[in-house]
Amino acid sequence: MNIGLIQRSLREVWFASLAMSGIVFGITALFCYAMPRVQARFAQRSFIPQGVRQFRDAIFGGVDSTGANIAEIAYAIAWSHPLVLVPILTHAILVQTRVPAAEVERGTVDVLLALPVSRWNLYVSETVAWLLTAIVTLGAMYGGAYFGSMFINPDIRAVATPDWGRLAMVLANLGLVYMVVGCVASFFTTIIDRRTWAVLCTLVLTLFSLLVSFLYTIDPALEFTKSMRFLSILDYYKPLAILRSGDWQLRDMGILASTAFTLWIVTGIIFARRDITTT
Amino acid sequence: MLACPMTTAVSITTSALTRTYGSRRGVSDINLAIPAGSLYGFLGPNGAGKTTTIRVLLGFLRASSGSARILDMDCWRDSHRIKAEVGAIPGDLRLWPWLTGKSALKLFGRIRGRDIITRGHELAEVLELDLSVKVRQMSRGMRQKLGLILCMAHDPRVLILDEPTTALDPLMQERLRQLLRQRAEAGATVFFSSHTLAEVEELCERVAIVKQGQIVADSTVTQLRSQAVHEVTIVWTPGGTPEQVPACLKLSKQTAEVWKGALASEGQANMRELLAFAANQPIADITIAKPDLEAIFMRYYDE
Structure with a gap:
């Protein structure tokens, strides 16, 4: 790990990271303010359409939402809504497609590789810089949730405020999803020297992975996709289960962590061994 | 294959170095033995294989066969150790646009683990570069000067320069030549790649001519003339x-x-x-x- 290289990376991504953190903060705050009110209205209804329930369960990684209270459902939705997940995962993709692809495209990779640091050292330094920005971005999500909850109507505040410790556990689960996506982006950027292609490949894979969770809710003819849900990252992200039980989802988190770690190692080996030049 | 002269202190050696790009030719059977403290010209037109050789020397590319060593270290395996002793400037220099000259000296010094600020300022004076300007606002010549300062500020034992006079005016080209002569007098080896014959003739004691990926002549300028x-x-x-x-x-x-x-x-x-x-x-x-x-x-x- 090289402090100078970490500083270089942070200088490159600080603006995008702050902007993305601001967006994440704002959207999460809005959701965490509005969702409990919406959920309180839903709770007064005796009947919730099957389609809505199915869609909700799909978002929750297949966890049945029957019997969950307002705060649990509201925050589980807020923390798994695509509007919140997209900026978070976009941040991972933006930061992790820089080295080497963006440096190759910009022509700066020759200067970077002429520095007296090993490729592994460079790779580790890049990862550390990424994780530091990830803390800010994911922290913005937690901060946004807290900020939004401060404005919840006092009438429902008692039942619409989550257990903050459990929400931190959800954040850890989401952090692992974020790391898998970041490592996929890093993998593509290492094997493809064009950033646009690396971003595109990561997006296609991520979108496919997200969609696999929802396909069966759209049409009964797509029921067979239920068996493919193990390919979806949302299947390993369980905000509702954590908020309800307060238990770590060790199996799911273990799968995410080992996937991210394996990808990180494989990418590092490729990065250290392959030819890298501007042209 | 040309015979390499044997010397006691050799900085850069390649032995039957070959690098191909799939079916495309890169360089083939390159043999070099560059003594420490020499000014060595690497001459050839665009596409002859000069940059490929440099990229193998700097560990950007792995040799398809043969070997390349700098200061008796393997250019691929010990690449990062070599670069602590090497200053290099690529043929088409690009720097991060948010850098200024001053911040570049700080950053590169921190990455290298050496204080290069004082020496960097001295070089900036010689090359007449304002270090407070951001790279994105610099002309091509200014960027080239900054690249040269960054590659020389740590007083490397080996300088690998790929067409370093690009975008420099004649006065600055002469100042650079003076700096390189001083480095060589201090014992550093200068590997100077160029397609401009006049500057190689003016600066270098020894020259290799590359043609279609192969060295067709490797001799002192005087010997080349006499032959x-x-x-x-x-x-x-x-x-x-x-x-x-x-x-x-x-x-x-x-x-x-x-x-x-x-x-x-x-x-x-x-x-x-x-x-x-x-x-x-x-x-x-x-x-x-x-x-x-x-x-x-x-x-x-x-x-």
């Missing part, structure tokens, strides 16, 4: 052009007014034959001279 055959230009008086060309001459241009060419081969016999032939001819003017490096270079490329 080269004399060039001959004869201007005839009107109507006096002889019909037969003597065997000692190999002409590249033959008109009624002028013959231009070279001795068929270097040696006393051919020279005597030429002089005897010339003594009996109606010649208006005759020039017999050793060619400059450019002519030698062009001859290698014509062959």
Whole structure:
């Protein structure tokens, strides 16, 4: 790990990271303010359409939402809504497609590789810089949730405020999803020297992975996709289960962590061994 | 394959170095042995394989076969250790646009683990570069100067420069040459790649000429000149052009007014034959001279 290289990376991504953190903060705050009110209205209804329930369960990684209270459902939705997940995962993709692809495209990779640091050292330094920005971005999500909850109507505040410790556990689960996506982006950027292609490949894979969770809710003819849900990252992200039980989802988190770690190692080996030049 | 001269302190060595890009040719069978403290020119037109060789030396590319070593370390395996002792500038230099000269010196110093600020400022004075300007606002020449400062500020033992005078005005080119001579006097090895013959001739003691990925000549500039055959230009008086060309001459241009060419081969016999032939001819003017490096270079490329 090289402090100078970490500083270089942070200088490159600080603006995008702050902007993305601001967006994440704002959207999460809005959701965490509005969702409990919406959920309180839903709770007064005796009947919730099957389609809505199915869609909700799909978002929750297949966890049945029957019997969950307002705060649990509201925050589980807020923390798994695509509007919140997209900026978070976009941040991972933006930061992790820089080295080497963006440096190759910009022509700066020759200067970077002429520095007296090993490729592994460079790779580790890049990862550390990424994780530091990830803390800010994911922290913005937690901060946004807290900020939004401060404005919840006092009438429902008692039942619409989550257990903050459990929400931190959800954040850890989401952090692992974020790391898998970041490592996929890093993998593509290492094997493809064009950033646009690396971003595109990561997006296609991520979108496919997200969609696999929802396909069966759209049409009964797509029921067979239920068996493919193990390919979806949302299947390993369980905000509702954590908020309800307060238990770590060790199996799911273990799968995410080992996937991210394996990808990180494989990418590092490729990065250290392959030819890298501007042209 | 050309024989490499053996020296006691060799900074850069390559042995049968070959690098291909799939079916495309890169470089093949490159043998170098560059002594410490020398100014070594690596000469060839665009696409000859100069940059490929440099990229292998800097560990950007792995050799397909053969070996490359700097300061007795393997250029691929020990690449990061080598770079602590090497200053390099790529042919098409790009720097991060948010850097200023000052912040670049700080950052590169931190990455290298050395204080290069004082030396960097000295070099900036010599090269007349304002270090407070951001790279994105710099002209190409200014960026090149900053690149040169960053590659020399840590006083490296080996300098690998890929067409370093690009975008520099003649005055700055001369200052750079002075700096490089000083580095060589201090014991550093300068590997100077260029397609500009004049600057290699002016700076380097030894030169390798690369053609289609292979070294076709590796010698001192003086030796190259002495090995080269004399060039001959004869201007005839009107109507006096002889019909037969003597065997000692190999002409590249033959008109009624002028013959231009070279001795068929270097040696006393051919020279005597030429002089005897010339003594009996109606010649208006005759020039017999050793060619400059450019002519030698062009001859290698014509062959």
